Amino acid sequence: MKQTLRVPTRLAAAVTGAAFLFLAACATSGVSPAAETAEEAAILSLLEAQDVAWNDGDIEGFMAGYWKSPDLRFASGGNITRGWDQTLARYKARYGTGAEMGTLTTSDHEIDILSADAAIAHGKWQLDWQGKQPWGLYTLILRKVEGDWLIVSDTTTAAE
Numbered sequence: 001m002k003q004t005l006r007v008p009t010r011l012a013a014a015v016t017g018a019a020f021l022f023l024a025a026c027a028t029s030g031v032s033p034a035a036e037t038a039e040e041a042a043i044l045s046l047l048e049a050q051d052v053a054w055n056d057g058d059i060e061g062f063m064a065g066y067w068k069s070p071d072l073r074f075a076s077g078g079n080i081t082r083g084w085d086q087t088l089a090r091y092k093a094r095y096g097t098g099a100e101m102g103t104l105t106t107s108d109h110e111i112d113i114l115s116a117d118a119a120i121a122h123g124k125w126q127l128d129w130q131g132k133q134p135w136g137l138y139t140l141i142l143r144k145v146e147g148d149w150l151i152v153s154d155t156t157t158a159a160e
Helices: 009-027 033-055 059-063 084-095
Strands: 073-076 079-082 103-115 118-128 135-145 148-158
Touching (some): 033 059, 033 103, 033 148, 059 084, 079 084
Parallel strands (some): 073 148
Antiparallel strands (some): 073 079, 118 135, 135 148
16 A cells, blocks of 8 residues: 655744745855945956956965865865965966966956855966966955955866
8 A cells, every 4th residue: 555645834934934934045155235345346357456466476466365274175186285374385386486476367267256255266387387288267255354255265277
């Protein structure tokens, strides 16, 4: 004999309502369009400041856009580096300091505000470095920490 599970009407309505609210919350950032535009501009400004710092040979200035925490995550070339200090050391070991860092250009920025304190940024990077022009794509997870947008996770890929 087959048994049928019967769910009381109120419980079914509550579950359905909760599911609807969850889906609605996932579908919107909860940030007004004007505020979202301002937050996107703030993040773009951070990314542009990183380009300027890099091109000035200021690796610490470039790193100012990252969360200064041992929980910072940087993934590139099949490796994961954890921590702000370790990420700085990785950049210095790979690219040196000052003029030897080359010229960085980022473009094709796509910024998605997820909530008042979380965002994702995608884009393209290109480096004119040691007579070469490596390039690739990046995905950044940003959090608003004490009023400032900071990169908490960076996944950067190289083309070719």
